[in-house]
Amino acid sequence: MVEQGLIRAAQAGDRDALITLLREIEGTVYKTAFYILHNEQDALDASQEALIRVYTKIGSYEEKAQFKTWVQRIVTNICIDKFRRTKPTVSIDEHEMVFQDKHNVEREVLSGYLAQDIREAIDQLPEHHRTVIVLRYLQDFSYNEIADCLDLPLNTVKSYLFRARQQLQNRLQEYQKGGVSG
Numbered sequence: 001m002v003e004q005g006l007i008r009a010a011q012a013g014d015r016d017a018l019i020t021l022l023r024e025i026e027g028t029v030y031k032t033a034f035y036i037l038h039n040e041q042d043a044l045d046a047s048q049e050a051l052i053r054v055y056t057k058i059g060s061y062e063e064k065a066q067f068k069t070w071v072q073r074i075v076t077n078i079c080i081d082k083f084r085r086t087k088p089t090v091s092i093d094e095h096e097m098v099f100q101d102k103h104n105v106e107r108e109v110l111s112g113y114l115a116q117d118i119r120e121a122i123d124q125l126p127e128h129h130r131t132v133i134v135l136r137y138l139q140d141f142s143y144n145e146i147a148d149c150l151d152l153p154l155n156t157v158k159s160y161l162f163r164a165r166q167q168l169q170n171r172l173q174e175y176q177k178g179g180v181s182g
Contacts, residue, residue, distance in 0.1 A: 028068070032134065117172060132161050
């Protein structure tokens, strides 16, 4: 695998291999940070901190876990620390809606509202539930990868995901009924 070759070269001191490796993971690192922190600047800061940590700690990476799991553990821990240091605030982002065609504008609008409701429902989850939801559904991690990344037992990950899905379903039903305001 090309990634394994880059990792070994980076660990051996090949700076170009390390930079190539960092460029390959920077998008995923930012995406995870943004989904956890919900703020572009905080996500950029956390991403940069995570990439620096990978840069400085590449020598300590062992192939016991997959490289992406190791990286995700770093960025997730940084985000959790950052989240704990700051009180969460609710931000209202203005999103520009672009319609490709005039047909079915109503469906596009409803889809936008549903996406906003889902984001708001995820934001309201407890930190540990939000983190497993982000890793599972937005980063497409397997249960085992989440367990490795968060250093949790597999059954705990399954339990967190089950409870998080229940909470999301309940909140989304409340939104549909109009019972919850932003």
